[in-house]
Amino acid sequence: MGSGGTIVNEYPIEVNSLTKVFKVLHRERSLKAAVLKWARFRFPHREEFTALDNISFRIPKGQAVGVIGRNGSGKSTLLTLLAGIYRPTSGRIQVQGRIASLLELGAGFHPEFTGLENIYLNAAILGLPRSQITERLDSIIAFAGLEEFIDTKLKFFSSGMVARLGFAVAVHVDPDILLVDEVLAVGDANFHQKCYAKIDEFKKNGVTIFFVSHDLEAVVRVCDRVIWIDKHQIREDGKPDDVIAKYEEVGS
């Protein structure tokens, strides 16, 4: 593949024939269930579910890629795999650089903590050392627009405020790669404006963006390229307008 000496980092994300199969098991987590299964002498055949089937693509540095597709097509699984949370069943994923995965805004937020305490916790989870968090504190609080509430416990925040705080922390960890899953649908118009301005800034700075959304307008606005995943495989991969036109033709 394109890995000649000096241009190693040209594709921060490379995915080769990626397949992910989940074993569908009984939800019950108990010894009783295990013993019963064993007592039946033979395990009931394990159902398998292929979430992603032989997916390949690579993303050059600084490209913003949108991923569209119906519910259950495998978009979120793909994102989870890129974030390193699951391991592929087969195939290869190479991701280089610091990833900020916005699979969930405010991961690890605790309702009993104040806004400030949660900034430290969430930023540490996203990989920022404490000293750097302190440096960026004012900027984070200002971005979230929560100056007055920063010493209030999170449980008294509105859901919009929580999301704003989560997004504010996430965009301050200086990622090389930003994984976004359907999280921008929060906050008011003003905050949306800020989010998109920040994403444009990221693009200018060469941050690679991987953007999963059902909001086609947002996809067109943010992305340079769109991948359409249908029935766990890539159906189309190309310019946003072309892919979205085909997607809408089929009817979503």
Add this chain to the structure above:
Amino acid sequence: MFASLVELWKFRSLIFEFVRRDIKLRYKNSIGGIAWSLLPPLMQIAVITVMLKFITANPVQNYSAQLFVLFLWNYFQTSLNDACTSLLSNAPLIRKIYFPRLIIPLSTLLHHFFHYIIGFVFTIVYFFVLGAYPHNLRLTFLLVIPTVFFTFILCLGLSLMVSYLNVFYEDIKIIVASLLGLFLYLIPIIYPIEQVLARGKWVYTIYMLNPMSAFMVTYQRALLPAPKVLDKFDKPLASVGVPWDFFGIACATSVVIFLLGFYLFNKYQWEVVERL
């Protein structure tokens, strides 16, 4: 293994934040503060002391001082119980962000270790107030350090095993809690090891092959000299000093259990995430 340790080191600030979170959460909405770290073991010491006075034929003088080993036992017990459910209780986070999952049980242990340190400092101060220190403060006191360290290693190894197993079978946490309750009586804490030895050498050997027994006795002997234990005819029982041989075996056992736990945890951690 080396690679995982390097990765853990890279995530050290996250470990620190998790420990900080747990400590803060423990004291949120309470005015007692760190006094609550001390109260449960102290209550236990008081209850056992009173109980021993009533039911033992020939109570050991000043045995309550020996019971301060309960701070270390409680550390072990609460850590293991909490570590058992730690992956499940942090499931939303584990499913959304990548970080070495080992951090979860590890930071649970470190959080309880913080409370143990408070208890340890209290023990030392109390012994001075009591007059047991400084004249009982000997060089063997330094044995506290390896004892606590290997107790931690043992606890971490067991935690790694039970935490991932509990994701597959939630029965594990009940089994672990019950066994820990039982082990309080199978370990020479509420009765002196001398009474075990009086039953025969082989009983003593079996007892001390349990690493926690060896650690508890070593810890007691490190803090204070062996107590004078009398049988019901007021004849002194053979005294047990620092059990060097069994302490060595216990340290080796701990390392083996840790390596096994580490291996199993790493082997199953990916399957665990999909089952959370």
